Amino acid sequence: MQLIGCDFSSSPSKRKPIVLALGQARQGRVQLQALQTFDTLSAFGQWLVQPADWVGGFDLPFGLPRELVETLGWPTDWAACMDHYCALERPQIREQFAAFCNARPVGGKFAHRAADKPAGSSPSMKWVNPPVAYMLHAGVPLLRQAGVHLPGLHAGDVRRVALEAYPGLLAREVLGNTSYKSDDKAKQTPERLLARRELLSALERGQTRLGLRLVASNALLGRLADDASGDALDATLCLMQAAWAQQQHEAGHPQYGLPPCDPLEGWIVTA
Template sequence: MKILGIDFTSAPNRHKPITCAFGQLTNLVLRIETVQRLPTFADFEHVLAQSGPWIAGFDFPFSQPRRLIESLGWPTDWAEMVERVAAMGKEGFESEIRRYADQRPSGDKLHRRLTDVNANAISAMKLDFVPVGKMFFQGAPRLLSTGLNIQPCHLTSDTRVALEVYPALVNRRFNQKRSYKQDTLSLQTDQHTTARSALLDTLNSPLIAETYGLSLNLDSAVTSASIDDKSGDTLDAVLCALQAAWASIVPNFGIPLDCDPLEGWIVDPSQL
């Protein structure tokens, strides 16, 4: 099975591209063969258009909190909601989120989906600092328009399966939450490099098979790039692929049967 891991950004460019790991899962061994930089959304859409079967893990929220959606009167069918959001345009969507949050009391401005709470992730509404709300706006409509089988939000018969993943969960489990990345050049340290190396050592150890039910095999160039890339994007793409590969070998992609399809679900063994 072809496996993809996508570290996403809401504003790709040659300095901060979308990063995609390409791998093959055979006999419970995930071989990551290459990592590509995608500096434009057109490049990203070209990857999505590649014929299946494949399973991909995307590091951005597929949806928004049900509480927000219902409060704003948006459709409660995921596809219709995403179409509504896309029709607003970027500025319209962001203005709506900010206006809603501004009217909320302190401590209750940014809601979280159930999966965000379980994963200890920030709100999918967040537009600043780590702008996952902007990632949702740029990512979800593109997944929908490509006709993918988007689990659990929009099920189709397509052989291209999209899953929401969160690579920080892998780091928390194996690397004692040590920070391994930093986008700001002046803040990048040897400690970040050491943390990336330590996490890669774990990825090559039996601990991965014990937790994810498969082993990981990285091309030597991918290993070097994962250590050298101080932004952590290369390593994140590898972790996204690992989580997607795990989901491909467990029932229902590791998504609870009672999951809310409007909100979506982050797939990882820790979320069962």
């Protein structure tokens, strides 16, 4: 079974592409085999639609908070909600979400999904720093058009299984709140390089609650450490989460390790 970890971008480019980590798992070891990049959404969509057998962890939200959806009067069926949401333009999303936040008290501006707290993730309605609302808007249509299976949300081709992943969940387990990446060249410091190396070392030793060890060539490990943006490393963290999910599936878990969850909001794998 091919395993995929995806560091997604809602506006990919040659400078900031979508990054895939490709690998396989066996006996508690996750072998990172290759890194692949896409600098357009259409190129990534063309890759997704190809017939294949894989389980993937994708670093983008697959759903919106139920509280937000109900307050805005949008459909509460996941597919109908995504149809409505993805038909909007980004300025419309920003305007409606900003109005929602402005009507709420300081400290509680955003609505959250149930998975956000255990995962430590940003609310999926956030449109800046990071713009995860736009990542959902760009990414979920590609997954749906490709006909992939989204456990707990949408039945599709069970040979291609997409799970919402979040690399920060695994990184924080090792590093706490120490930063290991930045897109800002001025912040690509030796300290962040050391943090990436520390994180990689922990993954190689299997020192996370996933109980899985990362295996990779020295060349690939060097690329993960040297990528100051952290994109390749984030894709690899998603690969580790996909490997854990596949392990749960092989052990008989019907939803790849996801707990029973709100079928509108979805869940973040390993949270």
